[in-house]
Amino acid sequence: MPKRIIFLLFVFLNLNKFSSQVTNRILFIFDDSYSMYAPWNSNIKIEVAKKVMGEFLDSLKTMPNLELALRCYGHTTFFKPDRNCKDTKLEVPFDNAKTNAEKMKQRIKKLEPMGTTPIAFSLGECVADFTPKSNVRNIVILITDGIEECGGNPCQVSIDLQKKGIFIRPFVIGIGLDVKFADVFGCMGKFYDVSNEANFKDVLNLVLTEAINQTTVQVDLLDILKKPTETDVNMTFYEAGTNNIKYNYLHTINHRGNSDTLVLNPNIKYDLVVHTLPISEKKEISIIKGKHNIIKVDAPQGFLKLELEGTTDRYFPTTIVRKAGDSKTLNVQDFGKTDKYIVGKYDLEILTLPRIKISNVEIKQSTTNTIKVPASGAVSFTKLGTGYGSVYLDDGQNLTWVCNLNSTLQNEVIYLQPGKYKAVFRYEFAKESIKTTERNFIVNTGSALKVNLN
Numbered sequence: 001m002p003k004r005i006i007f008l009l010f011v012f013l014n015l016n017k018f019s020s021q022v023t024n025r026i027l028f029i030f031d032d033s034y035s036m037y038a039p040w041n042s043n044i045k046i047e048v049a050k051k052v053m054g055e056f057l058d059s060l061k062t063m064p065n066l067e068l069a070l071r072c073y074g075h076t077t078f079f080k081p082d083r084n085c086k087d088t089k090l091e092v093p094f095d096n097a098k099t100n101a102e103k104m105k106q107r108i109k110k111l112e113p114m115g116t117t118p119i120a121f122s123l124g125e126c127v128a129d130f131t132p133k134s135n136v137r138n139i140v141i142l143i144t145d146g147i148e149e150c151g152g153n154p155c156q157v158s159i160d161l162q163k164k165g166i167f168i169r170p171f172v173i174g175i176g177l178d179v180k181f182a183d184v185f186g187c188m189g190k191f192y193d194v195s196n197e198a199n200f201k202d203v204l205n206l207v208l209t210e211a212i213n214q215t216t217v218q219v220d221l222l223d224i225l226k227k228p229t230e231t232d233v234n235m236t237f238y239e240a241g242t243n244n245i246k247y248n249y250l251h252t253i254n255h256r257g258n259s260d261t262l263v264l265n266p267n268i269k270y271d272l273v274v275h276t277l278p279i280s281e282k283k284e285i286s287i288i289k290g291k292h293n294i295i296k297v298d299a300p301q302g303f304l305k306l307e308l309e310g311t312t313d314r315y316f317p318t319t320i321v322r323k324a325g326d327s328k329t330l331n332v333q334d335f336g337k338t339d340k341y342i343v344g345k346y347d348l349e350i351l352t353l354p355r356i357k358i359s360n361v362e363i364k365q366s367t368t369n370t371i372k373v374p375a376s377g378a379v380s381f382t383k384l385g386t387g388y389g390s391v392y393l394d395d396g397q398n399l400t401w402v403c404n405l406n407s408t409l410q411n412e413v414i415y416l417q418p419g420k421y422k423a424v425f426r427y428e429f430a431k432e433s434i435k436t437t438e439r440n441f442i443v444n445t446g447s448a449l450k451v452n453l454n
Contacts, residue, residue, distance in 0.1 A: 023136045024212050025067045025094055027129050028053075028104065029122050031144035033074030036113040038145065041197035045145050046113050052200045053108055053143075057101040059205075066212075067136075068100040069093055069129055070107060073122045074115035083116040085150035090129050117144060120152025139211045141204075147184060155187035191254065206263055215266045217293045218259040221251060221274065224300040224343055224365040228259055233276055233299070233340075240269035240284050261292075274299055277331050277341045278323065303368040304346070304361070305338040310375035310445035315415040317376070320349040324360050338368065352376055352417050354393055354402045376415035377447035381423065383410045384454050389425030391416070394440065416443045425453040 030053070036046040043051075060066060070092040077084035092103050119142065130138045148154055182191050194203040210216055219235060220228035230251075237247040247264060251274070254260045264270070266287040272295065274280040280299045287293050306319055321331040324345040333339050341363045348371065350356040356373055363369055388407050391414065392399040399422060406412050407428070423439045441451050 023065050023067060024139060025130060025136050026139045026141060027069045027071060027126055029071045029073065029126060029140060029142040030108060031074060031117065032072050032111045032113050033115050033117045034079050034113045036145050048197050049143065050108055054105045056201055056204045057105045060097045061101045063097050066097040067094045068097050068104060070104040071122065071126055071129060072111065073118055074113065075111055077115045079115045083150060085116065085118045086121060087115045088118060088122040088125055094131065117146050117149040118152060119144060119148045120154045120157045121150060123154055123157045141207065158188045210263045213289065215287060215289050215291065217262045217264050217287060217295060219251060219295045219297060220259050221297055221299040230299045230301055233274060236273045237264065238271040240271050246270065272297065276301060277339065300343040300365050301340045302343055302363040302365055303338050303340055304333065304363060305368050305370040306333060306335040307370055307372045308335050308375040309372050315376050317350055317352045319351065322347045353415060354400065354417060374418050374445040376417055377443040377445065377449060378413055379416055379443060380411065380413050380450045381405060382450065382452050385410060385427050385429065387425055387427040389423060392422045394420045394422045418443050418445050423451055423453060
């Protein structure tokens with residue numbers, strides 16, 4: 001099974017000793033198994049991890065009410081010929097961040113990957129690292145480049161410790177994981193993804209913010225039944241009453257079927273714009289500190305699909321979509337494409353020649369309304385010289401203007417909807433109206449037709 005760098009964040013909370021002056025104790029469990037020699041982005045995994053961890057630890061030195069400790073595994077015994085599945089050790093016991101950040105940084109610099117990956121055993125051993133102390137929140141960040149290799153069950157360890165009241169639901173952060181890895185680690189707790197070296201430190205900061213502040217947000221996009229099933233749409237958080245963008249996220253529902261959790265600054269109010277068609281908004285949102293905040297936004301959506309009947313290999317018209325009765329353009333949608341809209345009625349102006357207008361097209365929740373129009377035919381107009389003319393729709397009683405011919409071209413192709421037409425043309429050099437040429441022609445779906453204006 002391929003290996004990836006994984007971050008597992010377990011939040012241990014003393015439920016009976018909580019106050020505004022709580023001390024946050026973070027134990028880093030650092031993977032130094034042999035597989036950390038594998039290449040990753042610009043270097044090997046161990047060197048990338050040392051660099052980013054060093055920078056991250058430097059940023060923690062001045063943080064108040066914070067204690068740090070370091071446990072490592074896979075760093076004392078070479079993995080061949082036999083695995084040492086108890087190869088884990090507390091390298092730097094707890095002390096304040098100002099003192100321990102540098103100690104941990106220097107110890108990590110000296111590590112050389114050697115052994116195996118005993119995740120479950122290390123998690124179990126870390127319980128003893130948190131010496132008894134009142135008014136603390138205990139946090140474990142496990143950094144590993146692979147899954148359990150010693151037959152242990154990290155999920156069961158997590159469940160057992162939760163039953164004993166040692167910690168609440170864990171947080172899980174993974175780098176470059178596909179769905180099967182999310183499931184493997186998801187049983188331990190909440191899952192986050194780190195995709196590459198560039199956002200390594202960003203994810204550590206995100207985890208730290210959530211672990212310490214415990215202020216989280218999820219946005220539930222509600223369907224017509226007020227259920228949070230809508231997703232895959234961009235969301236922009238503005239500082240309330242301004243155009244100052246604070247966050248921009250593409251909404252997703254995580255592998256557990258819930259709206260994904262975000263970490264926002266709780267010290268300001270927000271205006272939220274959900275970029276549905278048309279947009280959905282919520283103003284003056286307050287984030288309550290120390291809680292999991294749920295923001296509910298009505299965003300029931302369905303689909304509009306535009307299709308051409310008949311064959312064409314070149315001409316695909318576009319369509320102006322407006323809210324019913326509104327002259328403002330909401331979207332420009334091409335044929336052959338399906339777009340999502342808020343439930344309601346819309347007016348379509350299809351930019352064929354001649355134009356087709358369809359009013360009150362209804363979009364219903366989670367269903368697709370398919371609009372079909374005939375494919376246009378290609379009409380080739382040939383002339384001996386330049387001149388002036390137009391094309392008209394001819395219903396036998398009235399001529400309805402469709403378009404003008406290009407006065408600078410001797411040959412041009414115009415795509416027209418099926419129907420009866422009349423072309424009217426006069427050469428530029430002909431200065432008498434009597435020399436006007438008329439041509440009647442019929443266009444069929446997907447046809448190719450030549451009209452000689454000589």
